[in-house]
Amino acid sequence: MQVSYLADLVTLADPSSKFSYLNFLRSHNRLIQFGVHEQGYITRSEYNRYCRWVCGQLTNLLFGFTVESVDYNRELEIFIVSCYDKSTDSRQIIRTRKLVVGIGSQPCLPCNTRQFLNEKVLHAADYMYRRGEIIQSKK
Numbered sequence: 001m002q003v004s005y006l007a008d009l010v011t012l013a014d015p016s017s018k019f020s021y022l023n024f025l026r027s028h029n030r031l032i033q034f035g036v037h038e039q040g041y042i043t044r045s046e047y048n049r050y051c052r053w054v055c056g057q058l059t060n061l062l063f064g065f066t067v068e069s070v071d072y073n074r075e076l077e078i079f080i081v082s083c084y085d086k087s088t089d090s091r092q093i094i095r096t097r098k099l100v101v102g103i104g105s106q107p108c109l110p111c112n113t114r115q116f117l118n119e120k121v122l123h124a125a126d127y128m129y130r131r132g133e134i135i136q137s138k139k
Contacts, residue, residue, distance in 0.1 A: 005042055009054055019054045027053075065092070070099065072116060
């Protein structure tokens with residue numbers, strides 16, 4: 001991967017976050033070792049361990065679910081996500097004000113999501129073009 005440790009999951013957005021790569025190293029008693037070696041980058045396997053460590057601390061993550069539908073309730077201003085868990089043969093409804101969809105490295109917007117694009121909803125590929133506007137927003 002050879003990605004700088006500063007490009008971890010949180011540092012550029014919040015350098016004081018407890019989910020930083022440096023905090024991961026500190027919590028595993030490896031911070032000094034990392035600093036002495038002066039590598040400056042994270043290997044794929046190390047980044048995987050780091051991501052698993054972060055995920056293990058977040059109680060609001062779900063894995064192994066298939067998203068069956070995403071609807072938006074304009075009155076309540078929330079997304080309603082219907083999910084299916086094959087391992088338990090059960091369905092779950094999740095209500096959320098914010099929704100992030102990871103669909104790969106190529107900018108792509110599924111047809112049924114385009115209707116939601118507006119001044120508050122954008123594709124990550126457009127972030128740099130709208131960064132100033134986002135920073136100035138109140139929400």
